[in-house]
Amino acid sequence: MRALAELVMRGQKHAAVVAVVAALLPLLYWISAAAVALVTLRRGPSDGAGLLVWAILPAGVWTYSGDPTPLVVIAGTYVLAILLRQTVSWPRVLMLALPLGALMALLLETALSGVIGQMVEMTQQLLEQSTTSAEADKLLTTETLNAILVGGLSAVHTAMILLSLILARSWQSGLYNPGGFQQEFHQMRLPATYTALLLAALVLGSQVGLEIWRWLPLVLLPWIICGIALIHGSVAKRDLGRSWLVGFYLAVVFFGPYMILLLVAAAVLDSFVDFRSRMPVKN
Structure with missing residues (x-):
């Protein structure tokens, strides 16, 4: 991971390659988010925005294909990286992550309405198989199941944003202030x-x-x-x-x-x- 961080900080071209490739590959978008956050933390929001544009290109492709997760995580990590750079306060970052997660919940509910609907139907079928239909209706209504799934998705996405930011901060500490992030986290x-x-x-x-x-x-x-x-x-x-x-x-x-x-x-x-x-x- 340290070698990857060194590559990102070697120059804008190297950082762009890392951000684009990681965002293109399945389930590696968090590396792209961490790369954007690292540049933002070290060099400022302007340089971070330049790298964000490159990372958004493949993330936008995933969004067009029906998976907005890479775009949401990369953009959200960039926003929190700006706040962390300006305030150097993890409590403020954690609190700001909540309205950001609430906004993501609304976006995900719209973008993934079909997927969430299918998950609700599957969950209801499992409940009906394990209990009587009357008991299942009493346990979880369709609206409650939808709220639980949307809330869970927003929490998972927010957690991925925070973990990507934590990774970026640990990279920054390892390169420029060894042991600094460990003290912050503890x-x-x-x-x-x-x-x-x-x-x-x-x-x-x-x-x-x-x-x-x-x-x-x-x-x-x-x-x-x-x-x-x-x-x-x-x-x-x-x-x-x-x-x-x-x-x-x-x-x-x-x-x-x-x-x-x-x-x-x-x-x-x-x-x-x-x-x-x-x-x-x-x-």
């Missing part, structure tokens, strides 16, 4: 004000009748990322070794929903308590 947490706003939005949204299932995965995303940062920062501060991180990610794989809830709860508490500042350093 200290990443949402301030209490931001957490209070998110909690209030969830409570008020459920009270006024908003589709909570549509927005819940997206709202939880900043806490999930900060929860992962809390684990990494705590392991590093206590010098527990990589085996603890391996165990953590295995637990995420095998106990996914439960671990997600634990990460969210830990991140919420960390916003008010700041566990890492109270944690003693291992001698």
